[in-house]
Amino acid sequence: MDLKQTDYGSGWVDQALEKQVATPETFTDAYVDKIVSTISQKLIEATNQKIDAQLVNLADLQKQYPNNPDVKKAIDELTTAKDMVTPETIFDANKMESVIETLNKYGSKDAYDKLKDKLKQGAQQNPNGNNQALDEAKKNAKAAIENLNNLTVDQKQAAQKAIEAATDPTAVSAVQDTATTLDNKMGALKQAVDQAKQAQGTGNYTNADPSAQQALDDALTSGEGITANGNTPVDTVNAAIKTLTEAMNKLNGDTKLAATKTAAKEVINGLTNLNQAQKEAALAQVEAATTVDEAKNYATTAITLDDTMGALQKAVTDGNNGKVVDPKYYNADATTRAAYDKALSNAQAVLDDANATQAQIDQAKADLAQAAEALTGKATDKSALQATYNQANVAAKTTAYTNANDTIKRAYEKALSEAQAVLADANATQAQVDLAKAALDEIMALLKGASGDATVAKNSSGQSDQNSLSKAATAIDGKNTTPTTSSASKQNQLPQTGAADDASLVAADLGLTLASMLLGLGAKLKRRQN
Structure with missing residues (x-):
């Protein structure tokens, strides 16, 4: 580092040895220790000052050639050497040998000039200021981005361009990190899209409010568009994921179906003309329904059946009463009365049938009406x-x-x-x-x-x-x-x-x-x- 011997106190020592110092024989041990301590401290300070000066030069050089590995290594080595120059280690021959070797390799003016010339030659060969570390970083980053599975073509191309434009490995690393984060988010969006598609095939979607269905459809269309292509930024991808998730959470088909079933069962249990077997059959149909409309239709069918059962019961009751009070019956001929009696009997049998169907009820009511129409009795003439x-x-x-x-x-x-x-x-x-x-x-x-x-x-x-x-x-x-x-x-x-x-x-x-x-x-x- 071009230090003079006098900087280390060697001249003073030589004078002492040549007896040029007055009464050297009168030195006590304490005085000698003081002399050595003073010399050691002066040596440490001088060495650190030289190292700090070289580090300042290297820092300027690093600004010109960011992240150059040679510059970085010189700075790291000199910093380590400086840390080793302490009062405790100054007299350790092995450690000092390592420090002196580092100082000779990186701390001299000649070492600095050689490093500077090397960087200039590299810059002339690569006008972009590239260096081996940057090239390696770009190469690795590009390969890593190509292996990302969730990015669109446009997103990959944009990341590759950003890497190519980077001027130092740190910038390259930042681009790679951004692309990796975007890839993860794109993967999450694809997963949300798949879940939304599956949701469209469930009762929770088919039975949901139309507005909830439309919200999911719109969110799915937007999400699919992002995953298909385009250079969509990560913030937009995050927003699409959130929109899809919220739309799926707002589907209320299962809740609506359960409420519809409960209401339908209450209606059926309140019907007064159905027999127990008919009620149980209708309730079982409602319970097995998979859509809101299906559950409503079963309730409507039960209501219709109840109405026709009631109408048939009334027809039978009125028919039996009419045999006593209606001259159309009791003044009719024996043949038509017999036919009417048979129709009444058949209708009562249908009413008593636990498994009577709507068709049987309708037929019994129609047969009874037809038999009544055939009665020819006139009003009694007294x-x-x-x-x-x-x-x-x-x-x-x-x-x-x-x-x-x-x-x-x-x-x-x-x-x-x-x-x-x-x-x-x-x-x-x-x-x-x-x-x-x-x-x-x-x-x-x-x-x-x-x-x-x-x-x-x-x-x-x-x-x-x-x-x-x-x-x-x-x-x-x-x-x-x-x-x-x-x-x-x-x-x-x-x-x-x-x-x-x-x-x-x-x-x-x-x-x-x-x-x-x-x-x-x-x-x-x-x-x-x-």
Whole structure:
């Protein structure tokens, strides 16, 4: 480092040895130690000053040739040597040998000039100021970027251009780090895109609100565009990942489906016309539904089924009531009534069927409606019976009635009573009316010819025929020659327990035709009352 020997105190030592220093023999050990310490400290300070000066020169050189490995190595070696020049190591021969070698190699002016010339020659050969370390850094960085799998073509090309434009390995490293970070983010974006595509195939997407679906679709389109190509910066990639993630998180299809199922089940459980098996089947369908519309449709189907079950039940109830109150049924002919009864029975069977389908319900209701349409009964006409009943009431006040025997009187009273009951029955059938009228006509025929205060009927020649009523009574009584006595006797023998029993009592004394009428009418009235 071009240090003079006097800088190290050697001249003073030589003077001392040549006895040029006064009374050297009077030096004490402490004085010698002080001399050595002073010389050592001066040597350390002088060495460090020379090293610091060389480091300043090398720092200037490094600014001209950033990150040049030769400059960097010279600086590192001299810095290490400086750290070794201490009071503790200054007298360590081995360490000092290493320090002196470093000083000779990097610390002299000649070493500095040689290094400077070398850097100039390299700069002339490479006008860009490149050096071996930079070339190596660029080469490695370019290879590393080519191996990145998630960057687009444009992103790779942009990174390669940035590396080529770098003027030092640090800049190259920064470009590589940026590209690696971008590659990682592009990988995360690709993963988010794949997850979004998978989400589109789930119920959480298909059942979601349209706005949530659209948000995911838009985010996916944007993400796919970024991954396809283009030199998209990392901030934009991050924003795309965030948008996709948020869009997937906002899908509410699963929540909507669960809520729809709950509501559908509540509706089905509240239906009043379905039987238990039908409810359970509908509930199972709702539970198995995979879409909101499917769950709603099952509930709607159950409601429709409930409505038709209710309509069928009403039709059956009304039909059964109509058999009693509707003349269309009870005045219809036997064939159409039988067909209607069969349709009613079939409809009731469908109502009782735990597995009845909508088609069966519809068919049963249609069959019942068709059978009802076929009923041809007209409103009951009581006018003729009313007229006959009025005549019979008048006749009951004539001598023709008062002169009749007891059997005829009982039959007459019974026929009047039955006719009155039929007239009073708002739902009396035409057959009942006709039968009541026929019975009155028949008994009144036995009194024909009687008028005023006459006591006997007259024959066709106008002559008195005292035997006419007697003969009729005898015929009705079943050829009994003593009708009054016989009638009284049968009346005492037969119980009188209602319409049918009264008719039976009279029938015992009357002829076959009238007896059949009274018995039949009484039985029909009793059945309708029941």
